[in-house]
Amino acid sequence: MDISAVVEGINAKAAAAPPLGNTLKIDFGDEQVVYVDGTGDQNVVTTSDADADCVIIITTENFIKLVKGELNPMMAVMTGKVKIKGDMGVAMKLQSLVG
Secondary structure, three states, rough: OOOHHHHHHHHHHHHHHOOOEEEEEOOOOOOOOOEOOOOOOOOOOOOOOOOOOOOOOOOOHHHHHHHHHHOOOHHHHOOOOOOOEEOOOHHOOHHHHHH
């Protein structure tokens, strides 16, 4: 799965989800990011590398496992497979975009 497939998947869920009320960036490394701006009337998903209220750092491989339910989010954070910078409450809203 490449970054464009990840963006498409998140965009489909984000369109149906209520606005986050915040900005969220998922950083996959290698300058690959997904940016969700939920401050307007709807969530807007792009690959812009802008400042965000919360940044989630995860490998693409672990992100796919997370989406498929093969990786427990809490354990992933505790073992360092997922790193969160910024507002933890915004990170919790990610589930509405990928679940």
